[in-house]
Amino acid sequence: MGPDGARGARFAHILCKPAGDLLKYRYLSRRSLLPLKRSAEELSFAFSELLAQPLSRPEAAARFETLWNEVNDAAQSCDDSDAAFTYIALLHSMDQRWRFLRSMN
CATH class of the missing domain: 1.10.287 (Helix Hairpins)
Structure with a gap:
């Protein structure tokens, strides 16, 4: 199996997760990049x-x-x-x- 096939197989398990979990992690990762509003x-x-x-x-x-x-x-x-x-x-x-x-x- 080539490097692309191995990479595809490595990330294949992500697609099996429920959509809600993927959105939750995407939301948390995007929010962590934004600074909190200072007073x-x-x-x-x-x-x-x-x-x-x-x-x-x-x-x-x-x-x-x-x-x-x-x-x-x-x-x-x-x-x-x-x-x-x-x-x-x-x-x-x-x-x-x-x-x-x-x-x-």
Whole structure:
């Protein structure tokens, strides 16, 4: 039997499992790749740490954009409007502090 035949025989047992089991494992593996949504306080702390780090302008800008996108995604995924407003207030604060920092340098 060639390598392809052996490989096919090795994975043949997967097709015998019930469809529900396959979907369960696929769901768990996809979910484990997604990061958990951080709270507004955690993201605010991460932003404060970013401002305190001695980074080059391009690296700091890239990290700011990544953090900005994370806060924005968290705000959009909120079911509760109060929680969404907390993230939106954080975005406003981040914008103001980032602009002030860029003008100082």
